[in-house]
Amino acid sequence: MKSQVAALCWRMREDRPEILLVTSRDTGRWVIPKGWPIKGKSDPHAALQEAWEEAGVKGEVCADCVGFYAYDKRLKDGSTRPVVVSVFPVAVRKVVDDFPERRQRRRDWVSPEEAARRVDEPELQALLAAFHPPSRATGPDDRT
Incomplete structure (x- = not known):
């Protein structure tokens, strides 16, 4: 089974956490930024890189994975491949409008409960609904 990394x-806002969702490029459904591991980067910092590319955010990533979810990745030939995704929280410090995938995605800040309602994957729904901000984060990767 293939593995990916994701940024939660x-x-x-007003003493309550908000979660940033983005739309997928292919179907337009709501997801969290995710992608394949990046050679030379730890999984948390690869997730931080995905957050920048897909959502235009900078912040501090927590080195501790908060959970996993599985989904079937649709390939270009129409087939699917099972993928397991490791999820790393990112405390967002800056959001910009000029980022690599800005013309391919929409983004929206929502409550954890609303985020859970919008995504399709049951395991991700559970992670989002139960989300509490972590107390530890690491700084941005010097190589980003």
């Missing part, structure tokens, strides 16, 4: 991007 969050911020505090």
Whole structure:
């Protein structure tokens, strides 16, 4: 089974956490930024890189994975491949409008409960609904 990394991007608003969702490029469904591991980067910092490319955020990534979810990745030939995704929280410090995939995605800040309702994957729904901001984060990777 293939593995990916994902960024659960969050911020505090009025003492409550909000989660950033983005739309997928192919179907337009709501997801969290994710991608394949990046050679030379730890999994948490690869997730941080995906957050930048897909959502235009900078922040601090927590080195501790908060959970996993599985989904079937649709390939260009129409077939699917099972993928397991490791999820790393990212405390968002900056959001910009000029980022690599800005013309391919929409983004929206929502409550953890609303985020859970919008995504399709049951395991990701459970992770989002139960999300509480972590107390530890690591700084951005110097190589980003």
